[in-house]
Structures are given as structure tokens and as C-alpha cells.
Amino acid sequence: xxxxxxxxxxxxxxxxxxxxxxxxxxxxxxxxxxxxxxxxxxxxxxxxxxxxxxxxxxxxxxxxxxxxxxxxxxxxxxxxxxxxxxxxx
Amino acid sequence: xxxxxxxxxxxxxxxxxxxxxxxxxxxxxxxxxxxxxxxxxxxxxxxxxxxxxxxxxxxxxxxxxxxxxxxxxxxxxxxxxxxxxxxxxxxxxxxxxxxxxxxxxxxxxxxxxxxxxxxxxxxxxxxxxxxxxxxxxxxxxxxxxxxxxxxxxxxxxxxxxxxxxxxxxxxxxxxxxxxxxxxxxxxxxxxxxxxxxxxxxxxxxxxxxxxxxxxxxxxxxxxxxxxxxxxxxxxxxxxxxxxxxxxxxxxxxxxxxxxxxxxxxxxxxxxxxxxxxxxxxxxxxxxxxxxxxxxxxxxxxxxxxxxxxxxxxxxxxxxxxxxxxxxxxxxxxxxxxxxxxxxxxxxxxxxxxxxxxxxxxxxxxxxxxxxxxxxxxxxxxxxxxxxxxxxxxxxxxxxxxx
Numbered sequence: 001x002x003x004x005x006x007x008x009x010x011x012x013x014x015x016x017x018x019x020x021x022x023x024x025x026x027x028x029x030x031x032x033x034x035x036x037x038x039x040x041x042x043x044x045x046x047x048x049x050x051x052x053x054x055x056x057x058x059x060x061x062x063x064x065x066x067x068x069x070x071x072x073x074x075x076x077x078x079x080x081x082x083x084x085x086x087x088x089x
Numbered sequence: 090x091x092x093x094x095x096x097x098x099x100x101x102x103x104x105x106x107x108x109x110x111x112x113x114x115x116x117x118x119x120x121x122x123x124x125x126x127x128x129x130x131x132x133x134x135x136x137x138x139x140x141x142x143x144x145x146x147x148x149x150x151x152x153x154x155x156x157x158x159x160x161x162x163x164x165x166x167x168x169x170x171x172x173x174x175x176x177x178x179x180x181x182x183x184x185x186x187x188x189x190x191x192x193x194x195x196x197x198x199x200x201x202x203x204x205x206x207x208x209x210x211x212x213x214x215x216x217x218x219x220x221x222x223x224x225x226x227x228x229x230x231x232x233x234x235x236x237x238x239x240x241x242x243x244x245x246x247x248x249x250x251x252x253x254x255x256x257x258x259x260x261x262x263x264x265x266x267x268x269x270x271x272x273x274x275x276x277x278x279x280x281x282x283x284x285x286x287x288x289x290x291x292x293x294x295x296x297x298x299x300x301x302x303x304x305x306x307x308x309x310x311x312x313x314x315x316x317x318x319x320x321x322x323x324x325x326x327x328x329x330x331x332x333x334x335x336x337x338x339x340x341x342x343x344x345x346x347x348x349x350x351x352x353x354x355x356x357x358x359x360x361x362x363x364x365x366x367x368x369x370x371x372x373x374x375x376x377x378x379x380x381x382x383x384x385x386x387x388x389x390x391x392x393x394x395x396x397x398x399x400x401x402x403x404x405x406x407x408x409x410x411x412x413x414x415x416x417x418x419x420x421x422x423x424x425x426x427x428x429x430x431x432x433x434x435x436x437x438x439x440x441x442x443x444x445x446x447x448x449x450x451x452x453x454x455x456x457x458x459x460x461x462x463x464x465x466x467x468x469x470x471x472x473x474x475x476x477x478x479x480x481x482x483x484x485x486x487x488x489x490x491x
Contacts, residue, residue, distance in 0.1 A: 013347030043268040051303040054126040084178020
């Protein structure tokens, strides 16, 4: 799950080409999603989550629900309140 | 004997758990649009999301996961539950998969091990999520700046956008994804205290599609738009701040290249600062001949724009922008091309709160303002739409963007 999340985030440009989830994750989850990203970032996340999580090696079903991002949203809450809710086996 | 007693105790305890397992009537089943990929083909499926009053343990999952323990009823038909999925992050949820008739009213019945029945009214089942929405996505960015080389010139940059109408599609497959179709109202420009400044506005009503393309583990954003645009300039002779100079249709293509973020991210891991996952943004717009001032034609033109930003830390954010315009069927004596560049060096105002304690009074105490407000120094040169005044400017300013 954590690995899938890292791939989703990396695909949107944060840590592009980075392949070290253990290094990214602890730092990233504390970061508030910057305001200039609020407009189109939810759509990019859902598109990335669908592409990554619905395919091998995960093959999960992905609910079509964009995250709600406001000034208090962190990358932690995107993981626990959004991605964890929209994928299932 | 002891073994039998133990089995009985386990059975009784398990039975108690199962009997407590009830659908949450305050959170009724919803029809959910999801994506499933089989043999590399992504397809849309409609599932019924059910929420229980408590988390599902391993034993409860075996009961809940048995399709025989569910009934989905239409008005005249009982639908077969083909498969049941469980949430990876939320243990109180499960999803029912089947060939539902989406035009029918559906009722969900969980029988459970003891054949207890909890019925959810059909009208509680949510309808499809794709529908037109109104007035979403309003956003305003604003800059105020003082031009340093002039006597007393001030300029205000603004960027306003709102979706008048939006249909959220979030549909696609094979790496191609379309987020939405929308009718947007946008207005951007500079209002300054003198016509020597690059003073002008562009406002348009645009029909847009937002596609994304996923390749090589990265998502490339894009935008296709068709719009009708009004451009204004300051007319000092007639003392008009917003004199409409051009009315034209516009065809636009925009692409975002995320790979260029890699060096930015490497910096962020060191500094702990994420200003923005800013991709390299490229846009191309074609404006056919339109209506100009005094009954004249507005020249057809092609506008190209490139924008990139590097956030080294809150103390140094660098942003560069380049525009190039080519006019068509230009009369003799008029420039055929125009170019513009700007280079801005900014600091996140959050650094002031950290270094100068009294600034907390102005900047919101303990409130997190990272990435929201900036002070900047900007150099710009050349001419760009709508004014195309070939001027060199240096300015200092504050803004919610820069």
C-alpha cells in the first residue's frame, strides 16, 4: 500500500523517477499540499492511482473519487483518508 | 471433552461477533463508479459500497464475503452478487459487484449468518456521480508590485478563473484519461498606473477538455480549449482604463511535462520545502482574424508560452517565463513577431515569520502560510499580449503568486 502510494505521488512529478519509497515517505507525509496544486492535483492523483493501482502488480479496484484538497491537507491525509479508502481487493 | 468445550466457546464468541455485524443505517449503501483492469484493459464498473457499524475482522469477512449472504433487489428483479471486495484501508467497508441495472432502484439486503435482515431503502442508493456542476473551481491569484526604475508606477497582476459549468468524466483507459469537460470563465492581466507599463487584460469564455496521458510511470497533463476572448488596454488619450481592443476566437493546447520536477524534488528532500510540484508548462494558442479597434481587423496570431519554476528553498524560488508571438498577414511597417521574457526571484513570506517574530502579527500567528504568500523581485523585457509594448521593467512586489 505504501509502495503504491509512493508510485502514485512520484508519477505526478514529486520525486519523479525516484524509486526509494522508504526515503521519500517519512519526509513527504508531513508536507502540506501547496496551495498552487489544489486546482488540478486531485485529478492527476486519481488518474495516477487508477493507472498504478488497477494494474499489475496490485490489480485493485479503484473507486473514481478525487481527493478533496484544502489548506490543511497533507500527503499523510492523502494516503490514509483518500487512497486507502478508494482502493480495494 | 476440553476440545469440544473450546470449539463451543469459539463458536459462541464468533457468533456474538457476527450477530453484532450490521450495516450502518446512517451511512447507507452507495452506487460507486470504479475502474477495474483485466488483461491490461481498464473498464468502468459500478459497485455498491456498504459500510458496517464496526470493523470487519477475519471471521466477519468470511461471512460478509459470501455472496449467498447478500441480496440486491430491483423493482422487479433480484440481482446476483458476483463478487465482494474489501477495503485495504477501511475495515468497515465492502463492495458488491454484479450486473446491476443502473436505471432501476436498488435495495441492499445483508442476511448475515443468522439470516438477520437489514433493508436499506432503494432511494438511499446514490445515483451515478458524473453530472454537470455549476460555479465550481473559483480561484483568484493576485500580485501588487512597484516598478523600481520608474518614478512612481504601480502595477497589479491578477489571474481569475472559474468553471461556469463542468462535467466530471474521470474516464479513460490504456494510459489516456480525460478528467472533465468544462465551460470556464477566465480573466488575466495587468492593471497599472500608467500606460507606459505593459497594461492590459485578457478575458475569455472557454470550452475546455483536460486530458492526461500516463506513460513511463509519469502523468502528463494537458488542456485543449476553444474560446472567445476580449482583450483590453489602457487608453490614456481617452482616459479609459479598459478599452476593448481585440475580440477574437482562440484555439489553445497546453502540455505539462512532469519529468522536469526531478531536480526540484531532490532539493525538497534536502530543504524539506515543497513550494509546488511545478511541471514545465508549454502552451500554444492560435487566434484567427478577429474584430479590432475602430472597425479594423485584429490580426491573426500564434502565441507560444513556456513557464518553469525552481524552488530551491523558502528563501529562493526562481521562476522563468518566455512568450513568443507571430502575427500573420502583417501590414508593412508593423513588426511580424514579438518576444517577452520574465525572471522572478521570490521568497516565501513564511521565512519572515521565522526570522522576524513581530511579523507573526501580520502574517497570521501560528497559521501555516507556506506556499501561500511571496515577496519577489522580477525583471521582464519585451512585448506580450495584449499590449505588446516592448518595455523593460524591474519590479518589487508581494503576491499570492508571482
